[in-house]
Amino acid sequence: MNKKNGWMVSGLWGFMIILILLGAIGLHMHAKQNSDDHESRSKDSSLYKLDAMQPAAQKRVASSTRGKQAQPSASLTGEGVTMIGDSVTVGVEPYLKEQLPNMTVDGKVGRQMSQAVKVINELAVQGKLGDQVIIELGTNGPFSKNQLHDVLQSLSGARQVILVTTRVPKGWQDAVNETIAQVADEFSNVSVVDWYSASAGKDEYFYRDGVHLKPDGSRYYTSLLVAALQKS
Numbered sequence: 001m002n003k004k005n006g007w008m009v010s011g012l013w014g015f016m017i018i019l020i021l022l023g024a025i026g027l028h029m030h031a032k033q034n035s036d037d038h039e040s041r042s043k044d045s046s047l048y049k050l051d052a053m054q055p056a057a058q059k060r061v062a063s064s065t066r067g068k069q070a071q072p073s074a075s076l077t078g079e080g081v082t083m084i085g086d087s088v089t090v091g092v093e094p095y096l097k098e099q100l101p102n103m104t105v106d107g108k109v110g111r112q113m114s115q116a117v118k119v120i121n122e123l124a125v126q127g128k129l130g131d132q133v134i135i136e137l138g139t140n141g142p143f144s145k146n147q148l149h150d151v152l153q154s155l156s157g158a159r160q161v162i163l164v165t166t167r168v169p170k171g172w173q174d175a176v177n178e179t180i181a182q183v184a185d186e187f188s189n190v191s192v193v194d195w196y197s198a199s200a201g202k203d204e205y206f207y208r209d210g211v212h213l214k215p216d217g218s219r220y221y222t223s224l225l226v227a228a229l230q231k232s
Helices: 003-069 087-099 113-125 145-154 173-184 215-230
Strands: 081-085 104-107 132-136 160-164 190-193
Touching (some): 132 215, 160 215
Parallel strands (some): 081 104, 081 132, 132 160
16 A cells, blocks of 8 residues: 555544544433433423422312311401400400401490490491400499390390400499309300409509500400300
């Protein structure tokens, strides 16, 4: 073989080797791209499945929640619960609404028990009188047994009526609480939350007047009312 043919053969072999190398590199890159595409599709598929599962889980929770709310419970929503009171009620209303957001709260500063029947009638006309009624009155003065009897008689159709005793550093405090205890026994749908006894020795719950409640006192007061509602 002459020198010229030798160079041609060497060049041909070199060219073939380059082609083989390029082919191998091309196959490797193609395989890697396929692998990356597959991995990307797998990730997308996994994410899609995760996204698809989340609404399903949310639907199960929502369905479960709807099932529980189909029969409203005072312990959960406050639906059908009405509270009538004075400035103590005004103060605790935000804390009540945290626990029982759907309840109706009608508090007014200076309100007396003698005004309660009128308030009850007005709420009934407005469709805001529930079948569970809390009465918190007595902070601003005493009332007679007949006055309380009239209030409870006007609520004789309610499923549950809760009377709350009072704590007020005034001469009528004990008379109010005694009247509540005596008259409550005359009605089968009436129970008493004894705030006076429950708050004994808890001066830190009150502002200086010894009547109105600080946040911790309001939360404690609310917890007693919620517990009483749950007993119905």
